[in-house]
Amino acid sequence: MSAGRPITEVAVGVLVRPDGQFLLTTRPEGKVYAGYWEFPGGKVEAGETVEQALARELREELGIEIGAALPWKVEMFDYPHALVRLNFCKVFDWSGDFQMLEGQQMAWADLPVQVRPVLPGTVPVLNWFAEERGHAGPTHLD
Ligand SMILES: Nc1nc2c([nH]c(=O)n2[C@H]2C[C@H](O)[C@@H](COP(=O)(O)OP(=O)(O)OP(=O)(O)O)O2)c(=O)[nH]1
Numbered sequence: 161m162s163a164g165r166p167i168t169e170v171a172v173g174v175l176v177r178p179d180g181q182f183l184l185t186t187r188p189e190g191k192v193y194a195g196y197w198e199f200p201g202g203k204v205e206a207g208e209t210v211e212q213a214l215a216r217e218l219r220e221e222l223g224i225e226i227g228a229a230l231p232w233k234v235e236m237f238d239y240p241h242a243l244v245r246l247n248f249c250k251v252f253d254w255s256g257d258f259q260m261l262e263g264q265q266m267a268w269a270d271l272p273v274q275v276r277p278v279l280p281g282t283v284p285v286l287n288w289f290a291e292e293r294g295h296a297g298p299t300h301l302d
Pocket residue numbers: 170171172191198199200201202203204237239242244246279280281282
């Protein structure tokens with residue numbers, strides 16, 4: 161039996177403001193899908209929990225310190241470059257000023273999301289938001 165493709169664990173932060181808007185950032189130059197909009201986060205390193213990885217990634221990428229990371233949904237996504245397990249966590253508390261430490265762009269978004277293109281592995285989150293919020297119609301632009 162084949163062992164199959166290795167799974168890359170990814171910690172993803174869904175930062176939600178009191179007004180319901182959520183944070184999207186672009187993938188930096190030099191990474192696969194550069195310029196695509198996604199929820200900030202990155203790969204879990206050996207020995208880390210998802211919550212630890214998320215705190216580290218958001219510190220490295222955005223310069224913020226997060227409070228609780230609340231596990232929300234887990235989704236597998238099979239890209240040509242990797243088989244990833246996306247561990248989405250909601251985050252309502254953070255401190256510090258946002259700094260785009262990897263030259264990304266950021267946007268506070270609501271449904272339907274106006275920035276484009278959105279990373280394929282990000283679209284399920286928009287559908288979960290649509291269900292939670294009773295949003296009908298498209299969740300993002302094509
Ligand atoms: N951060 C993030 N990654 C996502 C989302 N949706 C999605 O499919 N992914 C995928 C894209 C990548 O294959 C993987 C994240 O890996 P990455 O390359 O951003 O991770 P990293 O910052 O640790 O990068 P690296 O420098 O170690 O390569 O997860 C999402 O909403 N946010």
